[in-house]
Amino acid sequence: MNNRQKQGYIAAIAAVVLLAVLPLKIGSHSVLSLMHLDVSILSEMLLFAIAAMSVNLLLGYTGLMSFGNAAYFGLGAYGAGLSIHYLNMNFIEGAIIGTIVALLGGLIVGPFLLRRRGIYFALLTLAFGQVFYFIAYRANEFTGGEDGMSFPRPYFGFPGWHTDLHEGSFYYLMLLVFAVVLVGFWLIVRSPFGRTLQAIRQNELRVRYLGLDSNKFIFVALLVSAAMAGLAGALYGLLIMFAAPLMLDWQQSGDFVMIMILGGAGSIWGPVVGSLIYVIGKDIISTLTQTWQIYIGALFVICVLAFPGGLLGTLLNSIARRDVGAPISEETVPHKAWESGAPASSAAVAAEQKES
Amino acid sequence: MLSNVAPSVFNGLILGAFYAFVAIGLSLIMNLTGTINLAHGSFLTLAGYLAFTLVSKGTSFWFALILAPLLTVVVGVAVERLLIVPLYKRDPIFSLLLTFGLSLIAEEVYRLIWGPNGVPFSAPGILGGGISLGFMQFPTLRLFIAVVLAAAMVLLALFLWRTRFGLRLRAAIQDTEMISAMGTNIQLLYMVNFALGMALAGLAGVLASGLLGLSPTMGNALLMPAFVVAIIGGMGSLFGSIVGGLLVGLAISVTTLFIPAANEVIMYILMAVVLLIRPRGLFGTEGLFG
């Protein structure tokens, strides 16, 4: 295990421990209550982090601009809500069905998205994402239409044991789910499959000329992403006991992309940091002012213009100079120069000779 | 039956013409600079509100119809120069996010200035009434809108195909590197191109206000169908956007008559079918970003 990996493990454990102790009370106060925050905001933060990670898998690792992941998020919420409302499912069943519904959404839309790349891919994700919005919006007898649908939060458990979840225990369950997803994500991006995705981001043509059907990899990445977003959406539905068309909307997709960019694309922790800033920032701003949307919008604009590598990325870069992950933020200009076969810099040649 | 279907079809075509207008503007900007302009709808709404304010301050409707789009062009170009230009060299996701942020800000600002609900904005009396087409009465306003939109499209086509600048613009859309090597001022092309998109959005904004109702979200409501229209027609094809727009408008109006609940979903079904048959859209060619 090298030093960087070691630092990674320590950071991960420290973060989870910190998240676990945040709601704990010392006397009559916890860190959270001193900040006038509710524990459910932390649950929301973790779930939005998972949704942003689902975008990260596509954008940060595979290089596919997905602007439609809210569709899977919303499908997850509706999947859980409808199955609980109409079929009396329990908590675990609801979460699983929500995830499966989102996965099915990915299966339907995926083959269309696969055909294009770059901004056309983004455009298709944007357009196809809206289909589900309108279906939820229009099927009002079934889904409650524009007003959305409320549903109860069922008990959590297995045959033989179950418990009601209040906001505190719900949060710890979310922390557990989050830790599992994080580890799973970490394993995926380090697996041969994950490495191939990162290779696709850099040069899909070369991947194909190494004998790999890149479409197959992209399709699976889409499905994994859809399932992750769906799981986050299902659990979010269970958190707020509500599902509404706005969860499926492109503006919600934009929030997820922004959360990922805030923290830094292509890094494991980026979406988590981004979600922390976004969810808590939004909560604080919206208690201070009615016109919070202006400030969120301004945050996006400033972040895009001033911190292209994300806040986490910029911070770490200034500390370590080396980027945490794959910088989709880098200007494409140096690539272009390289592609046009710019003569090798004499510095590079000299450096190589020195090493050999 | 005809008296029932014909007006719907006409209305659908006019709605489709609006979509086409927005789609052409989006297409121009996207093909030249790789920017998916999510704030396009906000500029459209801005034009509507500017016209509304001008008229309520005593300006004539006709003057507002010209002035509001021009003001929108000024605001749009200022935003492009200040905020979007620095992003042209970077990954397209950043301009996408920037314009997304701008649309969030704009929507809230409109709410602050003009209120969260729609404002009444009606065309002058002369456009009230209707014109008899023999088999049906047709509202003058809609006919007027159809004529203005058609005239503007002809003007745009003349500009792009019959002027030197238009020729350069189309060449640049094909190959940005080549045109900049040839010495054309690429920044000027970017600016004029964006201004064209803004002018189309502005004109559509003023005209749509009288028809669809002016509210902070009016533009965004047109934005998504416009994306679908651009995809159906094929990105980068002016003609494709027009055909796509009319097709979608027609599909919506016919569906509204028979299955009203599916009138939004129908355009996505149409899009899926078109993409299955022609992955690049009806008139799409291999583009820079394909």
Add this chain to the structure above:
Amino acid sequence: MAEVLLEAKNVSKHFGGVVAVNSVSITIEQGSIYAVIGPNGAGKTTFFNALSGFYMPDGGQVLYKGQDITTMPNWQRVQLGMSRTFQTPSIFPELTVYENLLIGVQSQQKIAFRLRLPSVARKKEIDARIDELLGFVNLVHLKDRPVAELSHGSQRLCEIAMSLSVDPTIVLLDEPMAGLAEAETERIMRVIRDLHDRLDLTVLFVEHNMRVVLALADHITVLDRGAMLAQGTPSEISNSQIVREAYLGQEVLNRV
């Protein structure tokens, strides 16, 4: 006579109204070093791209070991045993040399789709294979450097090693000397020779430098303005009147 490995029959390709390649046929036997040569704009790379599945030809047929692969997707051709390089090295710039080769070795070992990490034994096997490939192109010392930092010549060598990582039968090299200094050209020429002599591979390469082609190839096709000008062994080509005229004219033009 050796077995025919790759065959093009009357391959044509046009872009809009421009005919880039006009009915070109070649036959590459197993174990040969085959060169396609021609001045710039002769359609060499277009022909090459049609062979390797970069795009489909508009007319004609491409056969691999007698099998029609004209419309086969490029990644499947690689699995059959055809790998290629590009005029400007097509690599993964942000990955290290090792990681670049890893993607190829994973593909060759059919584990690219796996979600679990390779076992220790497998990892050893992979690392050994990568070291072997890097040893072949003499890049071992740069193993852990991001490829983007490498010189142009080393990037090309890295790309050649990547094209070998998938265990090909034939390697297609598109202008392997393009943009290289004299010393680096010699290095690549040695590697191409080794591909044939040490690894028993068949090589097809595209080149515009007649000296390089005559020194390396055992079969040559000369293209000019999209059409076949001549075909034969190096001595036949160097004695061909038509080729001399075409090349003399070209060189005179180049000097002007």
